Amino acid sequence: MIKNLLKTSLRSLKKQKGYTSINILGLAIGIACSLIIALFILHQLSYDQYHTKKDRIYRLILDGKIGEQEVLVSSTAAVIGPTIVTDFPEVESCMRLNTFGETIVKKEDKTFTIRDFAEADSTFFSFFSIPLLKGECKNVLNEPYTMVLSESTAKKIFGNENPINKTLKINTRNEPYRITGVMADFPENTHFKVDILTSYMTNPRSRDPEWLNNSFETYLMLYENTNPEQVNARFSGMIKKYIGPRVQELFGVSLEDFFASGNRYNFHLQPLTKIHLDPTVEHEVKPATDPKYLWIFGSIAILIIVIASINFMNLSTAQASKRAKEVGIKKATGASRASLVTQFLSDSVLISFIALIVAIVIVLFALPSFNRLLGAEVELSLFSNWYTIPLLLVFSVSVGLLAGIYPAFYLSSFVPVKVLRGKVRDAMKNGKLRSVLVSFQFLISIVLIIGTMIMYRQLQYMLNKDVGFNKEKVLVIQQAGSIGDKVKTFKQEVLKIPEISSVSASTAIPGHNNNNNGYMLEGNSDQTFLLQSNWVDYDFFKTYQIKLQDGRLFDRSFTSDEQACIVNAQTIKEYNLTDFSASRFIVIGDNNENIYLPIIGVTNDFHFRSLHNRITPYIIRFKDENQNYGYISIRFNNQSTMQTINEIETIWKKFASNNPMQYFFMDKDFNQMYRAERQNAQLSVLFAILGIFIAALGLFGLTSFTIEQRTKEVGVRKSLGASDSSIFYLISKEIIILVSIATLIAWPLVFFGANSWLQNYYYRVNLSVYEFVLGFVIAISIALLTISYRTIQSVRTNPALTLRYE
Secondary structure (H helix, E strand, C coil): CHHHHHHHHHHHHHHCHHHHHHHHHHHHHHHHHHHHHHHHHHHHHCCCCCCCCHHHEEEEEEEEEECCEEEEECCECCCHHHHHHHHCCCEEEEEEEEEEEEEEEEECCEEEEEEEEEEECCCHHHHCCCCEEECCCCCCCCCCCEEEEEHHHHHHHHCCCCCCCCEEEECCCCCCEEEEEEECCCCCCCCCCCCEEEEHHHCHHHHCCCCCCCCEEEEEEECCCCCHHHHHHHHHHHHHHHHHHHHHHHHCCCHHHHHHCCCEEEEEEEEHHHHHHCCCCECCCCCCCCHHHHHHHHHHHHHHHHHHHHHHHHHHHHCHHHHHHHHHHHHHCCCCHHHHHHHHHHHHHHHHHHHHHHHHHHHHHHHHHHHHHHCCCCCCCCCCCCCHHHHHHHHHHHHHHHHHHHHHHHHCCCCHHHHHCCCCHHHHCCCHHHHHHHHHHHHHHHHHHHHHHHHHHHHHHHHHCCCCCCCCCEEEEECHHHHCCCHHHHHHHHCCCCCEEEEEEECCECCECCCEEEEEECCEEEEEEEEEEEEECCCHHHHHCCCEEEECCCCCCCHHHHHCEEEEHHHHHHCCCCCHHHCEEEEECCCCCEEEEEEEEEECCCCCCCCCCCCCCEEEEECCCCCCCCEEEEEECCCCCHHHHHHHHHHHHHHHCCCCCEEEEHHHHHHHHHHHHHHHHHHHHHHHHHHHHHHHHHHHHHHHHHHHHCHHHHHHHHHCCCCHHHHHHHHHHHHHHHHHHHHHHHHHHHHHHHHHHHCCCCCCCCCCHHHHHHHHHHHHHHHHHHHHHHHHHHHCCCHHHHCCCC
């Protein structure tokens, strides 16, 4: 039976090569797009799923509000993890992690730049399922100055040598680190990646007893069958016991009064497998993915499959008259309706199966480009899992059945007597269902067009908005501590290069903030304010061209400026400082003494974070020019050239010995904060174009069939004197009406959807009529261009030839 069905289906498809090709191509592109999107979504959902103890591992999140500043970070105090293990019976162990990013490693006289460096407790390998290829899990990090290398890093530095018990130096540290283990490379689907892991106990800050110094990530492992809410409920008691006395000591207010004034300070557990999909938490090692984009792309995948399936249904029902006689004869010779339905469904499943094969080929060729765009490692492994091929087959059959079920029942419903008398053709000319389906296709297309335009306009707005400083032509050297206390001399040498206009050293730069400190205001010492803090030298404002709104900048002629500060305009506004020159911030010094910082100047507001976040209070303090930690920023007079960069590197080598100069350009780095938006906008454009192409492909096939049906009508009208334009309008009128109806339905859907999406951005574009009208114009233009070739061809045909039709 299956053999006969297959033979009949192949014979039927050969008779309709043109329409079969359109169906296969449309379905193949639709399935390919859906497969790629599905692979991407599954890849994002797979983050940290490979850890065997994933259900018991949680990361500690600090959730606070101090003044008007909201804080949701993964940074916690060094002391909190061990204290929780001691005080909370539900917690089995803790692991603290301190990540540094790119780092210089020295092997004798050779230096290597290692991308990801971190410090961790000795419990690291009992938490995470990273295979240890050499060394013992319990011993590799249980002594100071010990380290574990990833397999690829060990090969990079030592080649085929055994690295165990050999030593390396890190950055400018004099004490060598002994290699005690080699671990497998981290999978890409991990929320952090490490190439070199050193013992956390090496860091003196690991023993810091201060509860308010939040600098490290803390992971907790709960005992089996423990409800995490039991642990969350204990944090208030811990805060009262340990943090309350520190608040009283430092700020002179009780914890109750601190909370009563509107402040908040609490912790909660974040499941390990949820970390990658939670972009609300700051200080991530690897950027998190916003789940809303997974929903957006998942919806696009479904919509593209729907468009491709609608093409199949439309073309199948439109061609019903061609197969009507076949149905009539089969029914007259005793064929049941069930057998006809089975035959027509086998046709659609066969088309879907062929489309699946074509789609897999498309996916295999497209994935490398897709991965380059996303910086991911998405792959289609057909044979790695037993269920992959069966799942694809089920998917193919499902698409074939869904796309073919209506045409099958429709075609099999013809009455033999009417069919054989030729009474079916007239019913094929104006199908209400086809009109609804075409409208739905263009509804989807218009939503994709307008949605993509809005997404791109928001991206361009973020990339081009005035951020309050000049990010162009600025080279930033990171890991600048390599030159020690010679920063002032280094700056002087660099300034001798004619192409350099200014050089500045600072602890932070826009896009790289590292200090969020608590301050009090003189006269209001019962309230604490949380400000982003930056220590800068005299040339910072000149280098970044930040404008002064009031007061003055740091001045070498005023020695008192070393204990002064400059704030942004938002600080003045938010804290109601009517006379800033008479105001002083108070910060607690190392010996718990008050340090007073008079405000000498106010800058215009500038974006030190991405446009996802509002501008918050920002304080700029003076940094001694001979102290260097953080960044060195160099402004060029004109565009940078490799010759100028080489000159800077030559000077760098004089001061930093063999340490390579690690640098980036501020404009490119700052724009990297919108990498996710850029990638998602590009993907949206790509999938929107493909969706529109599939819809246009179906419309082309449908128009071709409609023109075949109306060939005689066109000939009669032309012979009676109808103009070419009137006939073109006659044929295209229905499409214009259908696109207009689709537009009226799409507009409110896009408006509410886009408005909801834009709420994720504090600084955002306003929706305008422009996108909505342009979306309609693009859709109508694509529709008319799609049908114009076949329509014009029909209009220009000699009536004498068309009247011979049939």
